Amino acid sequence: MRSPERDPMALALAAARAAGEVGDVPVGAVLLGPDGRLLAVAGNRVERRRDPTAHAELLVLRAGGRRLGTPRLVGCDLWVTLEPCPMCAHAIALARIRRLYFGAFDPKGGGVEHGPRIFAHATARHRPEVYGGLGERAAAELLRRFFAARRS
């Protein structure tokens, strides 16, 4: 088995699965430091915490700030199973994340390649490098199964 640092998307998927198991939409995120060290991992906790802002990405950004003692996570990379929504995309810009890696594209709720395309605007004073569609099938399948189970 590879260490989490070597396979952050697998770790993000595990966090997504755990979120689904407690009744939250299964999305997971992982934050790595400038040296590639694991800083934070989190799953979506909107329902569990009754917090409209508790998306996986925001939770790892907040944890990263605490760990590094600064709100500016310069040189850090964020891995997430789903294309971030506009809230999370702008938070990623505010936090000065270096690289964003995401799994499934989200045509309905995404804010990177869809909708307001946050990084395309001058108001996003910082833009991460973006790599989308990584391990897309596993992330999308997890979400599909979650919503199918809730509808049945």
Added chain:
Amino acid sequence: MRSPERDPMALALAAARAAGEVGDVPVGAVLLGPDGRLLAVAGNRVERRRDPTAHAELLVLRAGGRRLGTPRLVGCDLWVTLEPCPMCAHAIALARIRRLYFGAFDPKGGGVEHGPRIFAHATARHRPEVYGGLGERAAAELLRRFFAARRS
């Protein structure tokens, strides 16, 4: 003196001033419940908490979810001294806020009337009613003085 519920922008301005006094950008927000009752008040705490997401709006949305026991703040109104950034604007949509009242317009960093204009996209499945430019002069003057003091 009017009660906070009667003058939420004055309360938001007081929270903004307090944020500036601890070294954070002076922005403040107030959340009122469906019955007009005060649910939360907060100032920006990005620097103080080393949290890139700790904008005043996100702090009152999170507190509101805790107070009401749900991430869906249906019927709640949010007052903020400055036009929300794209992160906060989308959080406001996710939280299903009924009405958004803001003070100064923010052509550089705003995400409601500027930049990605979050509520203009279909990805924002909920749109609050928006009232901008309320008490604009006081909010803008507070920010101007803050940045002038830091540059000198």
